[in-house]
Amino acid sequence: MATRLTSDAKRDETAGPLVKAPRKPGGSKKPLAPERIAAILEELRKAYPDVVCALTHKNAWELTVATILSAQCTDVRVNLVTPALFKRFPTPKAMAAASLLELEELVRTTGFFRNKAKNIQGAARVVVEEFGGKVPQTMDEILRLPGVARKTGNVVLGSWYGIAAGVVVDTHVLRLSRRLELTSHTTPEKVEQDLAKIIPQDRWIQFSHELIHHGRAICIARKPRCVDCTLERLCDSSDKTWGSH
Ligand code: SF4
Known part of the structure; x- marks a missing residue:
């Protein structure tokens, strides 16, 4: 029988049973494969098409x-x-x-x-x-x-200024980058270096906005809402609370 783990999460009833994803010790086979990175970027772009910085400012x-x-x-x-x-x-x-x-x-x-x-x-x-x-x-x-x-x-x-000098790595970007196996590092500097190698520079600015919003709304620290996550089929994190694969 399915175990309900995300009682507060909205869910698509066609998405399959609510079961805790089995932990995959090895994670994704090729987490940095270009097609996987491209799919993650595309899903994020579709999910957050107009995302902007949440801090109010005029200059x-x-x-x-x-x-x-x-x-x-x-x-x-x-x-x-x-x-x-x-x-x-x-x-x-x-x-x-x-x-x-x-x-x-x-x-x-x-x-x-x-x-x-x-x-x-x-x-x-x-x-x-x-x-x-x-x-x-x-x-x-x-x-x-x-x-x-x-x-x-x-x-x-x-x-x-619209200048992509690097990738913003805050607590959300760091956590999600690790869950998505885009990095194995734990310091913002090293994570930024890893992200800069695999994310196209013209996506650096929006990518961090998207991850920050995704981290606040869905991939939250303590109990990620995987059942509502647009990246779920691409994610093999051991932190998952629900899995379709
Ligand atoms: S499936 Fe879960 S752990 Fe993976 S990115 Fe989505 S919310 Fe985060």
Whole structure:
């Protein structure tokens, strides 16, 4: 008898019995086969055709600040905080001259607020003093901003400037890339290197948006909703909660 494992998941009754997928110790036979990668990309593109960055922003500077604030925090929470922050300090110049205590209060609810306030003010100062008030457009330059690592750099360069300098690897991209056997690494830097080798560069920007949305909605950390997953037939993860093959 089938075992129901996903009581809260919607399911297509034609999709077969609800059984836990048997663990395949070896995973996919050829996880990096070009046709498998192409199929994953196509399914994601079809599932999320218009996906965009979930952080509210009007320019590169706002996106930089929002991404710094999003560390260890939800985008929803960041979007609640940034309107008042940018109303009070609308430009890098204004934020560079702000009172640190006031900045801390404005970003307090995003967590790690002392560090984040220090970083966004430090970033504002570097943008003003070294880049004429504009967020730079190369990875080497943007990494000079305090609080900005490759993830934030890729978000800003990709989502605002449309420059595919790399692949955004956040917690969702890292988890899904491992479940889909696109990498075996555990650090964002190594995962990004693996993804950059197998994903065509013209898909880098959208691919990370798609994986982030898929990770939030379906391939969630604790109990992935495999019964609703468009990638299920391509996935042999040992984390699966349901399998058709
Ligand atoms: S089948 Fe399950 S584990 Fe695999 S990608 Fe989909 S939701 Fe994630």
